[in-house]
Amino acid sequence: xxxxxxxxxxxxxxxxxxxxxxxxxxxxxxxxxxxxxxxxxxxxxxxxxxxxxxxxxxxxxxxxxxxxxxxxxxxxxxxxxxxxxxxxxxxxxxxxxxxxxxxxxxxxxxxxxxxxxxxxxxxxxxxxxxxxxxxxxxxxxxxxxxxxxxxxxxxxxxxxxxxxxxxxxxxxxxxxxxxxxxxxxxxxxxxxxxxxxxxxxxxxxxxxxxxxxxxxxxxxxxxxxxxxxxxxxxxxxxxxxxxxxxxxxxxxxxxxxxxxxxxxxxxxxxxxxxxxxxxxxxxxxxxxxxxxxxxxxxxxxxxxxxxxxxxxxxxxxxxxxxxxxxxxxxxxxxxxxxxxxxxxxxxxxxxxxxxxxxxxxxxxxxxxxxxxxxxxxxxxx
Amino acid sequence: xxxxxxxxxxxxxxxxxxxxxxxxxxxxxxxxxxxxxxxxxxxxxxxxxxxxxxxxxxxxxxxxxxxxxxxxxxxxxxxxxxxxxxxxxxxxxxxxxxxxxxxxxxxxxxxxxxxxxxxxxxxxxxxxxxxxxxxxxxxxxxxxxxxxxxxxxxxxxxxxxxxxxxxxxxxxxxxxxxxxxxxxxxxxxxxxxxxxxxxxxxxxxxxxxxxxxxxxxxxxxxxxxxxxxxxxxxxxxxxxxxxxxxxxxxxxxxxxxxxxxxxxxxxxxxxxxxxxxxxxxxxxxxxxxxxxxxxxxxxxxxxxxxxxxxxxxxxxxxxxxxxxxxxxxxxxxxxxxxxxxxxxxxxxxxxxxxxxxxxxxxxxxxxxxxxxxxxxxxxxx
Numbered sequence: 001x002x003x004x005x006x007x008x009x010x011x012x013x014x015x016x017x018x019x020x021x022x023x024x025x026x027x028x029x030x031x032x033x034x035x036x037x038x039x040x041x042x043x044x045x046x047x048x049x050x051x052x053x054x055x056x057x058x059x060x061x062x063x064x065x066x067x068x069x070x071x072x073x074x075x076x077x078x079x080x081x082x083x084x085x086x087x088x089x090x091x092x093x094x095x096x097x098x099x100x101x102x103x104x105x106x107x108x109x110x111x112x113x114x115x116x117x118x119x120x121x122x123x124x125x126x127x128x129x130x131x132x133x134x135x136x137x138x139x140x141x142x143x144x145x146x147x148x149x150x151x152x153x154x155x156x157x158x159x160x161x162x163x164x165x166x167x168x169x170x171x172x173x174x175x176x177x178x179x180x181x182x183x184x185x186x187x188x189x190x191x192x193x194x195x196x197x198x199x200x201x202x203x204x205x206x207x208x209x210x211x212x213x214x215x216x217x218x219x220x221x222x223x224x225x226x227x228x229x230x231x232x233x234x235x236x237x238x239x240x241x242x243x244x245x246x247x248x249x250x251x252x253x254x255x256x257x258x259x260x261x262x263x264x265x266x267x268x269x270x271x272x273x274x275x276x277x278x279x280x281x282x283x284x285x286x287x288x289x290x291x292x293x294x295x296x297x298x299x300x301x302x303x304x305x306x307x308x309x310x311x312x313x314x315x316x317x318x319x320x321x322x323x324x325x326x327x328x329x330x331x332x333x334x335x336x337x338x339x340x341x342x343x344x345x346x347x348x349x350x351x352x353x354x355x356x357x358x359x360x361x362x363x364x365x366x367x368x369x370x371x372x373x374x375x376x377x378x379x380x381x
Numbered sequence: 382x383x384x385x386x387x388x389x390x391x392x393x394x395x396x397x398x399x400x401x402x403x404x405x406x407x408x409x410x411x412x413x414x415x416x417x418x419x420x421x422x423x424x425x426x427x428x429x430x431x432x433x434x435x436x437x438x439x440x441x442x443x444x445x446x447x448x449x450x451x452x453x454x455x456x457x458x459x460x461x462x463x464x465x466x467x468x469x470x471x472x473x474x475x476x477x478x479x480x481x482x483x484x485x486x487x488x489x490x491x492x493x494x495x496x497x498x499x500x501x502x503x504x505x506x507x508x509x510x511x512x513x514x515x516x517x518x519x520x521x522x523x524x525x526x527x528x529x530x531x532x533x534x535x536x537x538x539x540x541x542x543x544x545x546x547x548x549x550x551x552x553x554x555x556x557x558x559x560x561x562x563x564x565x566x567x568x569x570x571x572x573x574x575x576x577x578x579x580x581x582x583x584x585x586x587x588x589x590x591x592x593x594x595x596x597x598x599x600x601x602x603x604x605x606x607x608x609x610x611x612x613x614x615x616x617x618x619x620x621x622x623x624x625x626x627x628x629x630x631x632x633x634x635x636x637x638x639x640x641x642x643x644x645x646x647x648x649x650x651x652x653x654x655x656x657x658x659x660x661x662x663x664x665x666x667x668x669x670x671x672x673x674x675x676x677x678x679x680x681x682x683x684x685x686x687x688x689x690x691x692x693x694x695x696x697x698x699x700x701x702x703x704x705x706x707x708x709x710x711x712x713x714x715x716x717x718x719x720x721x722x723x724x725x726x727x728x729x730x731x732x733x734x735x736x737x738x739x740x741x742x743x744x745x746x747x748x749x750x751x752x753x754x755x756x757x758x759x760x761x762x
Contacts, residue, residue, distance in 0.1 A: 067579035069586070134545060138538045157519045157585050160541065161578040164515060167545065168578075171552040172571035175564050183556050183564060190553035197542040197549075198448035204538050205450070 044099075044375030047368055051099035051121065056092070058122035062169045073154050073162035077133060079145060083153045091145050096376055097124045097234040103368035104238025104252050107360045117241035119177050120185050124234045126170035127189060131196050131230075133163035138204060167193065181240040188240070192233040199225030206292055211300055211314040219297045220261070228260035231376075235369070239359070251359035252369075258352035259373040265345040266377050268293035269338060272329055284325035287332075290314050294344070299337030306334035349377055425480075425756030428749055432480035432502065437473070439503035443550045454543035458514060458531045472526050477757055478505045478615040484749035485619025485633050488741045498622035500558050501566050505615045507551035508570060512577050512611075514544035519585060548574065562621040569621070573614040580606030587673055592681055592695040600678045601642070609641035612757075616750070620740070632740035633750075639733035640754040646726040647758050649674035650719060653710055665706035668713075671695050675725070680718030687715035730758060 063074045075081035079091040098121035105117035135141070136149040137159050143149060151159035174186040202222040206214055235256035239249040271286035271293055286293050299310050310331040313324060320328065332338060352373055360366040444455045456462035460472040479502035486498035516522070517530040518540050524530060532540035555567040583603040587595055616637035620630040652667035652674055667674050680691050691712035694705060701709065713719060733754055741747040 066575060067582075069582045070575070070578060130545075134541060138541060158582065160515060160519060161582050164511075164545075164548065165575050165578045167548055168571040168574035171556075172568050172575075174556075175552075175567035175571060186556035186567065187553050190549040190556060193549035194447060194451070194546050194553075197451060197546045201448075201450045201539065201542050 041371075041375060041378065043367070043371040047103060047372060048095050048099045048375075051095045051102050052092070054102065054118050055095065055098040055122045055125055058119055058173070059092075059125060062122065062126065062173060066165055066169070069158060070162045070165045073133075073150050073158050074129075074166060076153065077129060077144075077150045077162065079147070083148075091147075093128075093145065095125065096372065097128050097230060098122065099372055100231060100234040100256060100369070101238045101241075103372055104235040104256075105241045106238070107242075107365045107369055108239050108244045108248060108252075109242025113238075113242035116179055117238055119173050120179075120182070120237045120241055121234075123170040123173045123185075123189060124230065124237060126166045126173070127193060127196075128230060130163045130166035130170065131193075131200070133159050133166065135200055137163075138200065179241060181237075181243065185237045185240050188233055188236055192229050195225050195229040199223075199227075199229065202226075211290070211292060211296075212311055214292050214297055214300070216294075216297055216301050219292060219294055223264040223294060224257060224261055227264045228257035231260035231263070232256035244359070248359040251355045255352045255355040255359070255369065255373070258348045258355065259376060262345040262348040262352065262373075263376040265294050265341045265348065268295055269341050269345075272296075272332060273338070284329060287325050287328045288320055295332055295337035295341040297337075298340040298344075299332040299335035302335045302337070302340075304335045306331045306336075310335055345377060349373065422752075422756060422759070424748070424752040428484060428753060429476050429480045429756075432476045432483050433473070435483065435499050436476065436479040436503045436506055439500055439554070440473075440506060443503065443507065443554060447546055447550070450539060451543045451546045454514075454531050454535050454539050455510075455547060457534065458510060458525075458543065460526060460528070464529075464534045472528075474506075474509075474526065476506065477753065478509050478611060479503065480753055481612060481615040481637060481750070482619045482622075484753055485616040485637075486622045487619070488623075488746045488750055489620050489625045489629060489633075490623025494619075494623035497560055498619055500554050501560075501563070501618045501622055502615075504551040504554045504566075504570060505611065505618060507547045507554070508574060508577075509611060511544045511547035511551065512574075512581070514540050514547065516581055518544075519581065560622060562624065566618045566621050569614055569617055573610050576606045576610040580604075580608075580610065583607075592671070592673060592677075593692055595673050595678055595681070597675075597678055597682050600673060600675055604645040604675060605638060605642055608645045609638035612641035612644070613637035625740070629740040632736045636733045636736040636740070636750065636754070639729045639736065640757060643726040643729040643733065643754075644757040646675050646722045646729065649676050650722050650726075653677075653713060654719070665710055668706050668709045669701055676713055676718035676722040678718075679721040679725075680713040680716035683716045683718070683721075685716045687712045687717075691716055726758060730754065 059078070060080070063071060063078070066074060072081065072085060076083055079088055082088050101117050101121035101124055102114050105113040109116075132144060133150055136144055137151045137156050141149055142152050149159070150162060154162075170189065171186055174182050174189065177185075199222055202218070203226055206218065206222060232253040233256070236249050236253040239252040244252070268286070271291070272284060272295060276283045276285075282288065287296075296310070296314070300307055300314070310328065313320070313328045313331060316324075353370070356366050356369055356373075360369070363370075440459070441461070444452055444459070447455060453462065453466060457464055460469055463469050482498050482502035482505055483495050486494040490497075513525065514531055517525055518532045518537050522530055523533050530540070531543060535543075551570065552567055555563050555570065558566075580603055583599070584607055587599065587603060613634040614637070616633040617630050620633040625633070649667070652672070653665060653676060655664075657664045663669070668677075677691070677695070681688055681695070691709065694701070694709045694712060697705075734751070737747050737750055737754075741750070744751075
């Protein structure tokens with residue numbers, strides 16, 4: 001969590017400004033006034049906080065079974081240890097995926113299903129962190145959660161092996177879980193890993209291609225595989241642990257995927273126009289890296305005069321100046337990249353709400369999942 | 382397989398010469414004349430051939446479900462495709478691990494258990510190949526099975542992702558297997574992956590340390606984790622699929638581990654004194670790389686005058702000449718490294734036979750496992 005809950009309301013207002021999101025983006029499918037929106041943010045924060053509390057003991061127990069070196073790397077990666085092995089207060093991430101598992105189980109099976117799904121929630125979080133460890137190695141990303149990445153501290157070998165071990169731990173947790181849904185959950189998680197790998201592959205391959213060669217469909221498919229798949233899998237696992245029917249499991253998977261895509265769209269908008277103090281990255285970092293993010297590809301493929309200017313800026317060699325970055329951001333905006341991303345995010349959230357309403361018609365039961373979906377499309381960093 | 386079975390007898394004789402193994406090493410626990418020993422080799426070859434035939438369709442089906450890029454890398458790695466995507470005749474390895482799964486299932490549960498364990502056998506082979514893909518990246522090994530390694534052809538990113546996907550495929554196969562033992566098998570495989578990672582970590586860390594700092598216990602523990610664990614897991618899975626009692630599953634795990642250690646000891650002997658035409662590596666390749674293999678560490682820690690000479694040769698900077706390599710091999714031998722490795726291999730095989738006799742008292746039922754254990758300690762490359 002990392003931030004006191006009293007900041008929620010201020011942050012929500014900030015993010016609307018930052019993303020330029022219409023006031024109702026996070027509230028799609030619900031008709032609420034400002035006071036209720038702030039309450040939603042609080043509900044999500046409470047769900048995330050509770051998920052962390054429930055899942056962390058499972059995660060720590062699982063990681064505690066690892067042999068020395070991999071345990072050190074994993075504890076460092078989760079923010080529970082400093083590089084020298086001394087305990088750290090921890091910043092293990094926002095626990096969005098485990099919170100989705102628990103909220104989905106609760107929505108379809110009540111508190112008993114929620115309690116039964118804690119181990120599955122931990123498994124999903126282990127998978128997420130396995131992919132982060134490996135992605136950081138492949139992308140040579142130097143920082144994660146405001147700290148040096150595991151490979152930067154321990155080297156590639158240790159980071160690769162710790163990632164391998166976390167995938168194994170996740171699937172061991174499910175294999176050892178006597179719950180009748182655990183085998184179906186494990187099969188779904190394993191299939192999701194393949195999709196995550198495919199997404200990462202497309203992402204790295206795409207970054208090597210010329211900006212003009214990438215289509216919007218490709219980058220949307222990549223974002224669905226890389227971000228949507230695991231959010232969908234998390235929701236599907238909750239439904240499985242609630243003993244839901246196949247069509248409801250699939251509807252919750254689709255809900256998570258669409259919400260995940262909305263999240264990625266907003267995340268990409270923040271990656272261009274977000275406040276560096278809040279994102280933890282320099283202003284325009286995604287543009288400086290000439291990242292083919294969703295708004296950029298939408299702009300590049302818009303056929304507008306600004307698209308041609310953007311293509312030229314993205315095609316230039318060498319480091320971009322602050323002025324270049326400002327011009328690039330403006331070109332993306334003029335070419336309609338920002339508006340498109342926001343409209344797409346709203347559209348994806350609307351689809352997510354439809355899927356949710358299909359599987360969980362009772363608005364009260366759906367409240368937790370709704371709050372989490374709104375939360376992830378409101379914030380980033 | 383790669384080699385016609387008519388060569389079996391010649392090869393067996395060759396290997397006894399190469400390893401300097403006592404004639405009875407491969408036949409420990411069995412009292413057979415020469416004619417029967419040649420027959421043993423043939424039995425093992427037949428078991429390996431049959432395992433390949435049974436498991437390959439499962440492997441190809443599983444790999445066929447991977448998205449494009451990872452499928453290409455996996456098909457290349459298994460020797461079923463050339464780098465350009467055209468079909469290859471294939472050299473997917475000797476299938477020792479799947480053959481052990483099937484032989485263990487057969488030994489404890491007969492043909493029905495064997496038939497039921499094919500998917501588990503494929504899962505073990507996928508795990509083995511996932512670790513090969515990642516180990517080659519970490520060790521920067523340029524060749525595998527006489528071809529360029531996957532990372533050398535496709536790059537690190539593709540090799541890491543293909544490895545990740547193969548681990549996921551293995552655990553998906555088990556999660557989707559309706560057999561009552563599949564969950565226990567998956568838990569065991571996942572735990573084995575953690576041990577394999579720990580072994581690889583120790584191996585890479587040890588290679589960075591000074592030769593004199595490595596103890597024999599450490600290098601034995603590393604070999605058990607890196608080689609013994611998966612052979613033990615393979616045998617345990619076969620026992621699980623036969624519905625064996627816990628103590629028999631554990632005994633077969635111990636059988637596989639001990640046989641795996643014997644295999645590694647002989648493999649390390651061949652890595653120093655093996656014929657380059659047969660090993661596919663230059664003569665003394667392990668010595669040229671100053672690898673801390675089992676005979677070398679035994680020699681270094683022997684306290685003999687030759688140990689001091691060996692330490693000096695291993696401590697020298699720069700590439701070793703052919704003369705240096707010959708002197709190094711002689712120093713290992715004079716310090717007792719070769720004799721120790723062969724005695725240890727014999728000792729490990731004796732222990733393996735004890736464990737096997739405990740779980741499978743009927744010699745006829747145990748015959749397949751015995752033949753495979755003898756086979757892996759006879760040959761390498």
